[in-house]
Amino acid sequence: MKAWWKESVVYQIYPRSFMDSNGDGIGDLQGIISKLDYLQSLGIDVIWLSPVYKSPNDDNGYDISDYQGIMDEFGTMGDWENLLEEVHNRGMKLIMDLVVNHSSDEHPWFVKARKSKDNPYRDYFIWRPGKDGKEPSNWYSNFGGSAWEYDEGTDEYYLHLFSKKQPDLNWRNPQLREEVYAMMRWWLDKGIDGFRMDVINFISKPETFEDGEPKPGKKYASGSKIYRNGPHIHDYLQEMNAKTLSKYDVMTVGEMPGVTPELAQMYTAEERKELNMVFQFEHMGLDNGPDGKWDLKPLNLQDLKQNLTKWQKALEHKGWNSLYFNNHDQPRSVSRFGNDKEYRVESAKMLATLLHMMKGTPYVYQGEELGMTNIRFNSIQEYRDIEIINFYREQKADGVPEEKIMESIYAKGRDNSRTPMQWDASRHAGFTTGEPWIGVNPNYRDINAEQAIADEDSVYHYYRRLIQLRKSYDVIVYGEYDLVDPEHPEIFSYKRTMKGQTLLVICNFYGKENKFEWPNEMNLNDARLLISNYAEQEGEELQRVSLKPYEARVYLLVH
Template sequence: MTWWKESVVYQIYPRSFKDSNGDGIGDIKGIIEKLDYLKDLGVDVIWLSPIYPSPNDDNGYDISDYQDIMEEFGTIRDWEKLLDEIHGRGMKLVMDLVVNHSSDEHEWFQESRKSKDNPYRDYYIWHQGKDGKEPNNWKSNFSGSAWQYDEETQEYYLHLFSKKQPDLNWENPKLRREVYNMMMWWLDKGIDGFRMDVINFISKVPGLPDAPNPEGKKYVSGSKYYRNGPRIHEFLQEMNREVLSKYDVMTVGEMPSVDVEEAKKYTNEARNELNMVFQFEHMGLDNGEGGKWNLKPLDLRDLKENLTKWQTGLHGVGWNSLYWNNHDQPRIVSRFGNDKEYRVESAKMLATCLHMMQGTPYIYQGEEIGMTNVRFDSIDDYKDIETLNIYKEKMEEGQDPTQIMESIYAKGRDNGRTPFQWDATKNAGFTTGEPWIKVNDNYPEINAEQAVADPESIYHYYRELIALRKTHPIIVYGDYTLLLPEHEEIFAYVRAYEGEKLLVVTNFSQDNVEFQLPDDADFTAKELLIGNYSVSEGDIRRFTMKPFEARVYIGK
C-alpha cells in the first residue's frame, strides 16, 4: 500500500482561489480560510501552483526567487502557517517545481548575462548564432523564435517559452546542485512532494540542430530535440538519488509528448525516477490539423483507445495520474460534456469515468462544482500570454477575429483561471476588490455555497467518489478491461481485484442510448455503487442510459 496511490489531489491556482485582503489577487490567507471546505470534500493532497516571487510574465511560472513567497500571496510565515494548517487537518502539500527555466529577473540570469566569463554564464544556454541569425530555427511554445538576442554580450539565449523565461542549462552540474539544494530546503520545511513543470524538457540534444522545415517557415517546432532528451533519465535518477529518495514524498512530472513506453521508464519504481507523469495525449484528441487552436469534435472511440492504452500499459509497471482539468486546460464540462442543459449530469458522468480508473485522481479548483468555460467580450479581457500571442499571430496572418475568438473560447488557458465561484455575492465572493481577471458571469447559479447546500450537487457527487476510493481497494488497485471499443456514445469498462469486479458504464451523449453487456463479459452485479440518476432494479446486462448517465455496479 502506497499513500500517493490511494490519495486524491486537489490543485489550487492561488491567484484565482480566494483573496483575503481585497487587492483582487488570491493569496495564502485566502487558502487557509477555505481549508475546511477542502477537508470536507475529502481530498488528501493539495497541490499549489507557483507562489514564488515572479514578474508574472507567465503567471508565476517565471520564477525570480525559488526560496521565498511572492508578496501578492503573502509571506513565508503565512506559508508556514498554511503548511501547519494543512498537516493539522491530515492533508498533505505538494509544491510546484519549475526548473526547466527561471525568470530573466532571477539573480542567476542577471549575473549570467553580465559577461561571457561570469561564473553563472553556464547556468543558461547561450549561443553565438550563425550568419547573424538565431542559432537554430526552433519555435517557442508561446509563438515566435525560441531565441532572444542580448545586446550586453552579443549572444542569444534559449527560451522554450516566453523570452522572460530563459532555459536553465542542466548540462552544468553546478546548476543541478543548486536545484537539488533548493528542493531539499523546501522538503526540510515539511512539504510532501513536487509537481514538476515540463520536466521532460530539461535535456536538450547536443548541438541544438535545426528542426526539419520542409515548408520553409521562419520558426518550427524543435520539440523532438528537447522533449524526453538524451540525458533526461540520467538527470531524474540523479535527482532521486540526491534528493527524493531521502524523503517520503510524492512526485509527478508534467511531460508533454511522453508516450506509454517512456512513461514506463519514468514511473517504474525499480528505476528510481518519478511516481507518475502528466501525459497530454487525451487532451489533444479534439485538436484539428495544426494543433489545439484548430477545433474538431471529440470522437469518443479515440478517447477510449487512448485512456485504455494508458490504463493497461502502466498497470503493474508504473502509475497513472488521472485528470481532466488543470490551469492550462479549458473546463471539461464545457469541453467533453454539455455545460448548458446537462451541466450537472455531464459533470458527474465525466467524474465517474475518470475516478473509477486506476491512478491518482487530480481535481482542479472549481471542477467539483461544475465551473464552465468563459466567453469574455474582448481579447483585452484575457490575461494569458499564450492566448494573447496566438491572437496577435493569427490576426497578422489575416484570420477572421471572430473565428480566432471561438478557438480561444474553447481552448484558452484563462478558462481555467477565472476566479473560484464561492457564492452569489459580488465577484462570486472571491474578492471585495477588483479581481485580477474577470469572474465568469454565471456565478449566481454556479457557486460553492449553492453546491454545498444541495445534496444532489456535483460537489456532493465528488465527495461520494472520493469516499468510495477510500473504502474500495478495487478502485485503486484493480486491473482494467475496456468494453465496446467501437461504440460511439458509451464508454464502459470493468475493473477486477481479488475476486471482486466493478462495471463502469458512462454515456457521453445527450441522447438515450441502449447499453448491452457483451455476451462474453463475465459480471454478476451485487449492487449499484454510484450513479448520477436514480435507477430502479432491473437487468444490468441490458438497459437504456439517459443523457450523460453514469452507473457503477459492484459485483463479481
C-alpha cells in the same frame, strides 16, 4: 506495491484565482487557509499548490526570480508556513510546483549571467552565437515566435522554450544541478510532501541545436520533438532522486508533454528510482486539428477509449498513471467534453465517474467539483494569459478573421480555467471584495460552492461520493482495467477486477439515450449499484440497460 500517493486524491489550487483575503483582487495564502475546511470536507488528501514563489509574473508565477521566497501578492513565508501547518493539521498533504526547466530573466543568476561571457553564472543558461545574422536555430517557442532571444550586451542569443522572460537553465552544468537539489532539500526539510514538476522532460537538451522542419508557410519549426525526453533526462532524474527525493517520504509527478507509454514506464517504474507518475497529454490533444490546439475539431469517443485504454494497460503492472481532464493549462472539461448548458450537472458527473474509477491517482482542479464552465469574454483586452495574447497577435498579423481567432480562444484558452473560484452568489462570486485580477464568469450566481453544498444532488456532493468510494474499495485503486464493448460509438464502459471483486463502469458520453448490453460473463444477480448520476429505477431490467443523456453508473459484483 501499495503507497499512500496511489490511494490519494489530489486537488490543484491556482492561488491567484482561488480566494483573496485582503481585497486586492488577487488570491493569496491566507485565502487558501480560510478554505481548507472546504477541501477537507470534499475528501481531498493532497493539495498541489501552483507556484507561489517570487516572480515578475510574466507567466503567472511560472517565471521564478527567487525559488526560496514568496510572491508579495500571495503573502509572506510566515503565511506559507501557517498554510503548511494548517494543511497537516487536517490530515492533508501539500505538494509544491517545481519549475526548473527555466527561471525568470530577473533571477539573480540570469542578471549576472548576461553581464559578460566569462561570468561564473554564464553557464547556468544556454547561450549561442547567431548564425548568418539570424538566430542559432529556427526553433519555435511554445508561447510563439523564436525560442532564441538576442542579448545585445554580450552579442549572443539565449534559449527560452517559453516566454523570452523565461530563459532555460543549463542542466549540463553540474553546479546548476547542485543548486537545484539544494533548493529542493530546503523545501523538503520545511515539511512539504512532494513536487509537481513543470515540463520536467524538457531539461535535457540535445547535444547540438539543429534546425527543424517548419510547417509550410511558417518561419519557425516546432522543436518539441527535439527537446523533449533528451539524451540525459533519465540520468538527471535518477541523480535528483538519489540526492533529494529518496531521503523523504514524498510523492512526485512530472509534467511531460510528448511522453509515450514506453517512456512513462521508464520514468515511473519503482526500481528505476525516478518519479512516481507523469502527466501525459495525449488524451488532451485528441480534439486538436493538424495545426495544434487552436485548430478545433470534435472529440471522437473511439479515439478517447483507445488512448485511455492504452495508458491504463501500459502502466497496469509497471509504473503509475495520473488521471485528469482539468488543470490550469486546460479549458474546463464540462464545456470541452460534456454539455455545459442543458446537461451541465449530468455531464460533469459522468466525466468525473469515467476518470475516478480508473487506475491511477485522480487530480481535481479547483472549481471542477462545482461543474465550473468556460468563459467567453467580450474582447481580447479582458484576457490575461500570455499564450492567448501572443496567439491573438500572431493570428491578426496573418490576417485571420477576428471571429475565428476568438472561437479558438473561447474553446481552448488557458484563461478558461483561471477565472476566479465561484464561492457564493455575492459580488465577484465571493472571491474578493476588490476588483478581481481577471473577470469572474457571469454564471457564478447559479454555479457556486455555497449553492452546491446546500444541494445534495450537486456535482460537489457527487465528487464527495466518488472520493469516498475510492477510500472504501481497493479494487478502485489497484484493480486491473479492461475495456468493455470497445466498438460502441457513444458509450465508454470498462471493468476493474481484483480478488473476487469486479467493478463495471458505464458512461453514456452523449446527450441522447443509449442502450447498453450487459456483458455475458457478468452475473446480473451479483450486481449492486455503487453510484449513479441519475436516480435508480426500481425493478429495472439490467440485461439491456437504458441510459439517459450523459448517464453514468458504477456496479460492484462480488463473486
